[in-house]
Amino acid sequence: MYQKRKYKHFILLCLVLDLLTMVFLGYRYLDRKIPDEIHIDKNSGLDLSQISNLPFVSFGDTITASGEGSYQLPCRLFGKIAFKNIKVKPTEADTILVSGSTVGIYMETDGVLVIDTGEILSKNGQMQDPAKNILKPGDYIVALNEQKISCKQDLINDLETIDGKPVTVSVRRNNSTIPVSLSPAQDTSGKYKLGIWVRDDTQGIGTLTYVTKDGNFGALGHGISDIDTGNLLSIKGGNLYCAQILGVQKGEKGSPGELSGLIRYRNDNVIGQIRVNSSNGIYGSFTSSSGNNIIELQAAASASDDTVNASESFNQSKTSFWDFADSFSGNDSLPISLRQMKIGYKQEVQTGPASILCDVGNGVKEYDAEITRIDMNHEDTNKSFVIHITDQRLLNTTGGIVQGMSGSPILQNGKVIGAVTHVFVQDAASGYGIFIENMLERV
Incomplete structure (x- = not known):
């Protein structure tokens, strides 16, 4: 009798533990599917179905102010259980210049980095x-x-x-x-x-993601870490260079491929100054090969009859910037592709067809892809969704995603929604992406 009672208690304990595990995993699943914070276009409002289409998830009618320009949107389960408050930030739907060009990166550490002792x-x-x-x-x-x-x-x-x-x-x-x-x-x-091994700089190639209208750039979609310590490098500055692709090592299962390229470390090849190395990418100011800031080039373009009518440039400086940026991308002295696009916020991202912009040796091209999974609240922002390459042209050339493609812009429904950040070691055709709004938080 005692053994039978003991066995029943054991079974009951196992059931309770299983139930608690299911509740915890269910909570984690929902928490990653429903964002803590979203941005919305103040001119188009908020489509609640974009946040979640789960039938048991609903959103309250009462909105609470939570600071300048933002408010709280209550989220409930089964219409009764309070789950979380979503911070909603109305903003102007921004337009940026999207790239996909391969760039050379050189950064100097802030101090001398100790790699090891010996x-x-x-x-x-x-x-x-x-x-x-x-x-x-x-x-x-x-x-x-x-x-x-x-x-x-x-x-x-x-x-x-x-x-x-x-x-x-x-x-x-x-x-x-x-x-x-x-x-x-x-x-x-x-x-x-x-008795120490030290390092004071790093270099390599990556992909330029975007340039903003005020001349700031974002690239890579993840930070640059030291190869030996694994820590994010603390930098005092660096330069962005034009780069030339020389070859592609095709990615295979268990062996990530890579782009190999040529970087000419000359002043006339500099296209940007790197200011920040963060977990969401590298950032700085975009310049021309002559060293002029893009804002100065914007002003020069505004004064040129060849670029924009003088009567329009006085009140439409943004238009003159975009017009000039288009001609800028066709300049042989600055082989950087730039195209104007609206940004898509994370609640607009859907599983299904998408595309990426990248250069694998024949200029920036658009390649078909598919978004297969979305995590609104992933603890690692540069692993917010999974993208799978479906374009046979890119698969034939690279096997999918290779090192050097980090920062490649991801497009969906006519908007830029993110950038490629990592490749799966066991599946070269798939990798992670970061939401574009997370990259833009640094700008």
Whole structure:
């Protein structure tokens, strides 16, 4: 009898745990399908069916103000159970210049990044590790004996003057700057070293996503992390360059492909200054190959009879900008594709047909794709939806999505709705995307 009662209690406990698990998973599913915050075009209003078409999800009639220019929209389950309040932000439906051109990226770190520590064969024949358990991978060296350190060469030069004395190294770690003391070791050549591997820059290729009407750009759709530490790089600045695709390594299951290209690191090849490296992409100001900011070029275009009528340019500077941008994209000295498009907010994104803009060696082309899954509230914003390449032309060339295509604009229903961010290792034809509104939050 006791064993039977014990068994019943065990079964009951299992049922309760199963029920709690189902409730938790159901909550997580709904939370990722229903956004916490949305933007809407103030001129067209809000279509509630775009937020959720689930039959048991409803939205309240009472709207509560929640700050300047926004309000709260109650969301309920089965018309009774309060689920969440959605923050609604009315805004002007923006228009941006969408690209898809491959660009070269060069960025300098803000301080000298410590990759790892290591042993040094000292002059007396012993192995020494002066930085072990003192400096950590991901630290940024910003000063040595209160002398500012901007690059690796600064560090090397300052070490040559210390004559073996202990040094105070100022290190930025987890957004705080701390002083640490190190005793350099003299190697077999007589030079003093700290026993650290360091890096002060990074470079590569990616895809330009957009340029705004005030001359700011966004690219990649994800941040650039250090290949060794895995941490998002803290940068002091960098440049965006025109790039030329030289070849494509086709992606296969278990082996992501990549674009290989040529970047000419010359001043006349610079098309932008990188200011920010964030989890949602890299950002900065867009310039011409001559170094002029696009706003200055806009003004020049407005004054030109070849671009826009003088009587129109006085009150329609935005029009003159877009007109000039179209001619800008056809300029051989700046081989960057730009096309004017409206942005689509995340509640407008649907599973089904879409397309991407990218350059795989023959200029920017539009390729067919399909959005297969949407997560409105994914904790990682650059994994907000899944896109699958269906265009046989692109599949034949690249196998789908390859490294270097990050930032490729994604289009649906005549609007730009996001950008490609990652490729699936086990399925080269599929990858993740970020909503365009998340990329634009930095602008």
